[in-house]
Amino acid sequence: MLHRTSKLASLAVVALATAAVPHAAQAQPTPAAEPAPADAAPAVPTPAAAPAIAPTAAPIPDDEPPPIPPVAKVPVLDFIGPSSDIGILGAELTPRKYAAPRGESVFEIHGNFRSRGAALRNLDLDRGLDTAGQPLYTVPLDGGQWLTLGDMRLRTDLAFYAPGVGVAVKARIDWLDNIGLGATPIAGTPRASSFAATPGQNGVTPVVKRAWGEVLLPVGVLAVGRMGAHFGLGMVANGGDCTDCNGGDAADRVAFAMALKGHVLAASYDFAASGPFTKGKSQDHIIDVSPTDDVSTWTLALLRIAVPATLERRSAVGLTTLQYAAYVSHRAQDRDIPSAYLPGGLGSTGAAATENDLIRRDFSATTFGGWLRWSRADFRLEAEAVGSVATVGQPSLVPGAEITQEATSQQWGFALESEYAIGNARFGFNTGAASGDSAPGFGAFPNPTQTVTQAGALDGPQAHFPRDTTVDNFRFHPDYAVDEILFRRIIGTVTDAVYLRPHAGVRLANIGATAIDLTGAVVASWALEAASTPSGASRLGVEADIGLRVWSRDGFAVRGAYAAFLPGPAFDNTNLQAQPAQLWRADVSFRF
């Protein structure tokens, strides 16, 4: 099975790197300056700026409440709190603070609580089962049309600063990690005082998703640990930092960033996968008994990005800012122990791995990516593109049954977002595409133990040895959502498709610190490889998304949204035409 090659992510390094540049403060633009992109980065965040704010890289989702911008202004910030960008690593460990080093340890906490609910109608499109015998989406057990979902998450981003200026330890803990509303009831006990009373909910275990340290060195910033991984729009690597994101990438990484001729040069090494392990003699630590099966990723990036404070200042005086970044990443795995993760393998039996479990893999993938953002107070143009080639020398997952053909992959994808503000209105046009594979099914979430995809199936593996040895469909990161129904839920992500997404929004009211926004978008999409769709037709359909958001500068937001998807002939069955699907949702979030 091909590894997802593009979780490279590391890259937008930033301001911390400027720590090594004594005159970094000179990089602050002056209001009188002409538009000079060179001033935009590297930049040093001021103490007044919210520390650890992602410089740019995350998308600007419709549902996120940035600080209320003045009329006719495109928001710069999309969330508060540490993002996953390397660019923000150590952003607050700047020389500027040498003027006032901390006298004692300091603890900061940011985060948000969100709760979401949605009603889904007919997401299976009433078109029957696909040729794999599966519906396009979960069918209600009562045979009706409605599904519902509701969950909540309390996220905290913690930062501990050592006395002085140069050392920080940070962590992300999700105390309720997408826990379903009412999903953990206390049952089977007589705790409730009456039949009408609820016995309550069981507690849940918090999840530590990240923990890493940062140190400011004379030549740059070093970060070590499990940290967020994000790049650009989040199309390839996405830290899942937005309020509506579900997963997000974290990487066990050693990263280093330094200033270089007005740019930031960053390098990272990811321990993507390791093991199996045995315990040391004292039973209190683990030893990797097979280093040759580890998966590692090297990434080198060059970036020119501005921190939000810089963007705000430039925006305030009407300056245009150009930011960009590019990276190359290489991921490799020489050998593998598939029995450690296959059903019925070592994970099931509890047996220890032996040399017999070790097989040849010869996997390597090289990815090139770039990101660009051109922005001013009243517009934003942002794009990300990626290309990746990969080879799996021995694709079989079964120990002792080697496939003698290699699997290859050539994937590409891009996403473009634009936004223009006029008065109280905002308009824009987004588009994107992800390369496809000629095999049946989209290949969005293939089952690794499945070997063949029949024509007419919605999903399935894209390689079919020996006739088809390629896996060429690129998959957008699931947290980079472009719609509500088709890609986000039915297919699961953008893959083997191109979409066009004109969008608009209007500020209905500003009431003190509260604003009311109405947004709308239409998403039209087509499959790049018609053979990938259930019917063999390429037109996927049209979706309309409408949202009404009320949000305050204090960190509270509530949003209602409606979406309707009109399926195209791509989803028609032989005797049933695909029918429209709809979605209603309401979200509430509290940020601190």
Add this chain to the structure above:
Amino acid sequence: MKHLKLTLLLAVCASLSAACDGNQTPIADPPPTSQSCVPNRDGIISADEVLIATESAQYLQSPPSVTRTVNGAGTGESGARKWDFATEYADDQDVTVTPTRLGAQWYAPQFTEGQFVVDAGGGLDAIYSKDDRALWLWGTASHVDTPASAKTIVRYPTPVPALRFPIAVGNVDDITVAITGATIAGLPFVGTDRYQITVSDAGRVDVPYVRFSPALKVSTVATRVANPGGATFVRRSLSFVFECFGEVVHIDSALNETNPDFTNAALMRRFRLP
């Protein structure tokens, strides 16, 4: 905007009119759960590493009356032997072998201890059962019992351990069973069947696009003698067996082949990728 209006109109209509309608998509059966078996490559095949597949297995098979040249002796040292059956032949046939549960067949009442049936070729089924000790062969029978000239049924009084568990190099079985009351091609038959089964070696087996290692080589000499004083028929076969996959290569000699390392195969059947 036209699309948007149309979408909204249809969506509202649908939401108002179809709140309680039934779903046109049925609830799907859960995806079939394949039997979990991961080879541990220890060179020994235990009973739980021989799956009686409920799914079909695909093979490449030489056509009838076509002889393939094979090297059943392999190359290299014993224990690290290599057998190369990876050559692709244009006239190979795709065959699917699906074990079926014994029950509905015309001969089922005669094999009460049998569990499943595998197509043995030549219009015959082989009736097997499996337990922790062996894969037992209970006899053979024709697919149909009519016309009378097509009817064959040979039932062993005691089953033959076609594969004795655990399968390991050095296993030897020499079983002779008496046949009484049998019918072959519509004619009564009395005689004996003798099976000399040897697990003789282990090594790597190459088939088109796949290499199995370590596979075990199982040599079988089946001798049928008709009583009294009837003809003797000898069939030699080689099977290469791999954990969790079962038989990945099967080779039959021509009838009455005398060379244990025969090089002309009357039948060659090899695992193929689905």
